Amino acid sequence: MKNQKELSAFKDVGLKATVDLLLKEIQILYTSDSIPWVVGYSGGKDSTAVLQLVWMATQGLEPEKRLKPIYVISTDTMVENPVVAAWVENSLRRMEKAALEEKLPIRPNRLTPSLQDTFWVNLIGKGYPAPRHKFRWCTDRMKINPSNSFITNVVRENGEAILVLGTRKKESQARGKRMLELEAKRIRERLSPNGRLPNCFVFSPVEEWTNDDVWLFLMQNKNPWGYDNKDLLTMYQGASPDGECPLVVDSTTPSCGDSRFGCWVCTMVDKDKSMSAMIQNDEEKQWMRPLMAFRDQLDIKDDRKHRDFRRMNGQVQLFHDEPIHGPYVQDRRQSLLTELLQAQEWIRKNGPATVREIELISPGELEEIRRIWVSDKHEIEDVLPKLYEEVTGRSYEGANLDDALPLGAKEVEELKELCTDDPLHFELVRELLDVERKYKVNQRRAGLTDAIESAFKRSYYDNRDDAVEWARRKKQEIQPSELGTDLTSEPELAQSDLATALYFEGEK
Numbered sequence: 001m002k003n004q005k006e007l008s009a010f011k012d013v014g015l016k017a018t019v020d021l022l023l024k025e026i027q028i029l030y031t032s033d034s035i036p037w038v039v040g041y042s043g044g045k046d047s048t049a050v051l052q053l054v055w056m057a058t059q060g061l062e063p064e065k066r067l068k069p070i071y072v073i074s075t076d077t078m079v080e081n082p083v084v085a086a087w088v089e090n091s092l093r094r095m096e097k098a099a100l101e102e103k104l105p106i107r108p109n110r111l112t113p114s115l116q117d118t119f120w121v122n123l124i125g126k127g128y129p130a131p132r133h134k135f136r137w138c139t140d141r142m143k144i145n146p147s148n149s150f151i152t153n154v155v156r157e158n159g160e161a162i163l164v165l166g167t168r169k170k171e172s173q174a175r176g177k178r179m180l181e182l183e184a185k186r187i188r189e190r191l192s193p194n195g196r197l198p199n200c201f202v203f204s205p206v207e208e209w210t211n212d213d214v215w216l217f218l219m220q221n222k223n224p225w226g227y228d229n230k231d232l233l234t235m236y237q238g239a240s241p242d243g244e245c246p247l248v249v250d251s252t253t254p255s256c257g258d259s260r261f262g263c264w265v266c267t268m269v270d271k272d273k274s275m276s277a278m279i280q281n282d283e284e285k286q287w288m289r290p291l292m293a294f295r296d297q298l299d300i301k302d303d304r305k306h307r308d309f310r311r312m313n314g315q316v317q318l319f320h321d322e323p324i325h326g327p328y329v330q331d332r333r334q335s336l337l338t339e340l341l342q343a344q345e346w347i348r349k350n351g352p353a354t355v356r357e358i359e360l361i362s363p364g365e366l367e368e369i370r371r372i373w374v375s376d377k378h379e380i381e382d383v384l385p386k387l388y389e390e391v392t393g394r395s396y397e398g399a400n401l402d403d404a405l406p407l408g409a410k411e412v413e414e415l416k417e418l419c420t421d422d423p424l425h426f427e428l429v430r431e432l433l434d435v436e437r438k439y440k441v442n443q444r445r446a447g448l449t450d451a452i453e454s455a456f457k458r459s460y461y462d463n464r465d466d467a468v469e470w471a472r473r474k475k476q477e478i479q480p481s482e483l484g485t486d487l488t489s490e491p492e493l494a495q496s497d498l499a500t501a502l503y504f505e506g507e508k
Contacts, residue, residue, distance in 0.1 A: 127327025314458030
């Protein structure tokens with residue numbers, strides 16, 4: 001016998017009557033005030049069902065009652081599973097066309113992270129290590145910020161907003177518990193407060209539905225914007241049995257990396273089950289193998305050999321007398337970019353026609369990575385254009401920096417050869433040359449002394465061992481009372497050498 005929590009929401013009056021009642025409820029809620037709606041759409045079954053219900057309810061209203069906008073937002077992290085990303089993008093186009101034809105106030109929006117917040121700019125550009133549970137730097141930047149920024153703007157312009165989501169109590173115990181907590185705080189029927197977004201209320205039309213209820217509804221009701229729900233079912237069948245990736249508006253939303261709608265680079269899980277299943281179940285998905293291989297080699301549990309022994313700002317931070325490693329070193333970042341471009345080129349040459357123009361990393365991201373390497377990290381050899389051309393066989397179309405660099409690539413290589421036994425000294429000389437060039441062309445020299453001092457603090461050691469020994473001596477000289485709270489004594493630091501984002505992000 002099924003547990004009560006697993007019983008269908010249609011058990012009392014049936015599918016049709018339940019849906020009719022829900023459509024009427026949506027219509028009443030929509031027409032009861034002037035607060036605009038924002039519908040979260042991921043392309044998965046739950047968000048599709050919710051959007052379909054809202055669409056059907058709006059269709060049933062007289063034109064003069066369709067007064068307030070219904071914004072549909074879909075957050076593309078730019079590293080989504082390519083199959084799902086294409087599905088969502090095509091769906092949004094169909095949606096926009098159908099809404100115009102039917103004169104519905106539905107406005108699809110594809111959201112993306114800012115250039116500085118993309119996965120590749122942070123991983124390959126700044127050198128952030130692959131995300132881990134103790135340092136999940138990707139979620140805020142790539143998912144939460146774009147959606148929250150959009151919703152905040154709606155609230156700013158209108159005073160309030162109603163966020164319509166496909167969350168269900170029966171997705172998981174944690175989700176059900178959280179929804180019940182928010183339900184107890186409702187000030188209006190069916191509208192829960194949003195803990196992170198002031199003046200934003202959450203409406204979850206299918207909160208009582210089971211997984212089977214969602215599929216039954218989708219199979220029995222034609223998609224109103226012209227997509228085929230049977231194709232959606234086929235996509236699910238080709239992947240793992242896990243749930244979809246919901247619209248993420250807070251950090252309590254679980255990682256969806258092992259579901260079919262996660263980021264293909266996700267290292268928050270042991271294995272990307274969805275991509276593996278797609279490759280295994282569909283001969284036409286074999287082109288995804290380079291993506292899976294890249295993701296698996298990125299998921300190195302102990303990657304300290306690929307990372308600097310210093311923090312982002314150059315300081316040496318000890319834990320149990322050993323350095324807490326910081327960003328990826330230069331060779332690792334260059335290697336990751338090479339492998340990413342190789343995967344992109346292989347797919348373009350060997351994949352089906354639908355992915356011949358696939359873009360795993362955008363030109364804008366490449367140029368921002370190049371800027372970070374050359375300007376922020378003082379890697380004045382400017383290797384990115386050459387690396388790009390060697391892998392792709394195409395000319396790099398970014399800006400010409402030759403006249404803005406203190407040395408040419410050949411001269412930098414000669415300098416590096418002279419410092420073979422002292423890589424830190426090479427970094428010091430290279431950075432000092434770059435600092436000198438930057439301030440030479442400035443009329444005001446304010447900050448020059450600080451920049452020179454920063455360069456010496458980062459690289460004046462003889463080597464890693466010398467730096468660690470220096471940090472140990474300095475730590476012994478400082479009395480515990482002078483330190484205040486000893487952050488290195490926190491138990492979570494023993495579980496992760498990343499410490500915390502506060503330790504790592506010395507750039508801010």
